[in-house]
Amino acid sequence: MSNADKIKAALERIEEGLATINTDEDWLSFLRFQSLFYQYSFGNTMMIFLQNPEATYVMGYKAWNKLGRYVKRGSKGLAILAPCIKKVEVFKEPENKSEYHDKEGEKETKQVIAGFRITYVYDIADTDGLDEMLPVLVKGLSDDGDTEKEIYDRLYSVLSKEFTIQEVSGTASKGSYNLESKIISIRSDLKYLQRIKTLLHETAHAYDFEMNPDENIPRNRRELIAESVAFCVSMRLGLDTSSYSMSYIQSWLKDKEELKIIADTVQKVSYRIITMLAESNDSAFNNLRESEE
Numbered sequence: 389m390s391n392a393d394k395i396k397a398a399l400e401r402i403e404e405g406l407a408t409i410n411t412d413e414d415w416l417s418f419l420r421f422q423s424l425f426y427q428y429s430f431g432n433t434m435m436i437f438l439q440n441p442e443a444t445y446v447m448g449y450k451a452w453n454k455l456g457r458y459v460k461r462g463s464k465g466l467a468i469l470a471p472c473i474k475k476v477e478v479f480k481e482p483e484n485k486s487e488y489h490d491k492e493g494e495k496e497t498k499q500v501i502a503g504f505r506i507t508y509v510y511d512i513a514d515t516d517g518l519d520e521m522l523p524v525l526v527k528g529l530s531d532d533g534d535t536e537k538e539i540y541d542r543l544y545s546v547l548s549k550e551f552t553i554q555e556v557s558g559t560a561s562k563g564s565y566n567l568e569s570k571i572i573s574i575r576s577d578l579k580y581l582q583r584i585k586t587l588l589h590e591t592a593h594a595y596d597f598e599m600n601p602d603e604n605i606p607r608n609r610r611e612l613i614a615e616s617v618a619f620c621v622s623m624r625l626g627l628d629t630s631s632y633s634m635s636y637i638q639s640w641l642k643d644k645e646e647l648k649i650i651a652d653t654v655q656k657v658s659y660r661i662i663t664m665l666a667e668s669n670d671s672a673f674n675n676l677r678e679s680e681e
Contacts (some may be wrong), residue, residue: 394506398435398469405434406648412637415647416630419616422655423623426662430655432468436509438467446509456518463515465508474502536580539625539672543584546668547572547591562586565593585618585629588661592617595657608640613650613657615640620658624676 418437424444436443438482446466449459475497485519488543512522544553552569555576563586564573572590592614619633641647666676 392404394467395469395504397486398467398506399431401438402431402434403588406440406651409647410624410644412634412641415616415637416619416634419620419654420623422658423620426620426624426655426659428655430651433655435468437467440511442513443511447512448507448509452510452515452517455521457515457522458517459510460516463510465510467506467508469504470507471501472503473499474504476500510594539627540580540584541586542670542672543587543665546665546670546673547587549668550664551594553587553592563590565590565597567597570594579625581629582632584625584627585622585632588618588621589614591661592621592657594662596653599656600653608642609646609650611640612637612646613653616650616654617657617661620654621661624662626660 409418418434421437421441422430423432425436425446428436443466447455449465476499477497518569547553551572553572553574556573559573559575559578560577562578562582565571566573572587572594574586574590578586581656593610596613596617615633615636619629622629634669662676665673
């Protein structure tokens with residue numbers, strides 16, 4: 389089979405995987421999986437999920453070797469799509485576009501995606517060897533004795549560097565994001581697990597509107613994105629909010645086809661939030677970072 393045929397088959401498999409998401413329960417099951425592979429695109433996560441739903445941490449053959457581990461004989465690799473990058477020269481835009489000069493344009497080199505190829509990764513269960521260099525996979529910050537209040541306080545501290553966050557009382561809604569002032573509001577009488585989930589929900593709104601400013605996007609899709617991101621990031625922190633998120637998603641889900649529409653945005657926003665936490669100076673979130681291949 390040619391590389392083009394393999395890529396076509398992979399894309400068809402992603403579509404087939406999407407077709408299996410028929411209920412909000414299916415969607416939450418996939419989001420649990422997505423939380424483990426936040427750094428992968430939605431399509432690649434779906435491919436890994438379809439090939440091995442029990443996978444927990446994957447890397448390429450050589451990347452495992454660098455960590456002092458080897459892939460066991462007979463292990464079957466998981467196919468994913470990898471971009472083919474090439475360098476191209478483009479003309480650099482002038483700083484002041486209102487001025488025109490009779491001179492040769494300046495060029496700059498950029499990297500662009502020229503296509504894709506099939507590559508293979510292996511789950512940690514298919515490897516053996518040293519454990520010393522393995523990254524710490526998050527199982528929940530409470531493993532170190534942290535309470536939900538401490539998780540919320542640390543999350544608040546990191547996100548408040550990006551947004552203005554205020555705790556309010558006497559409101560009907562649990563939280564809100566103001567498009568004009570860019571202020572996130574959280575109700576102060578909520579329990580801390582709910583505050584964590586709500587803060588992540590409103591942060592997801594902020595990034596979603598930044599990435600997709602189109603005013604014609606229906607509100608129910610905005611809410612599905614925000615709650616899906618909050619659930620996914622919470623899972624990454626070791627906190628299960630499914631009992632609340634399930635009913636919330638049910639209340640906004642009009643058609644399962646909408647899950648296909650929002651899936652890519654959910655992955656991108658989740659990645660952005662988790663990466664920001666991992667790269668913060670807060671040591672509590674250091675174990676969220678994935679090692680580079």
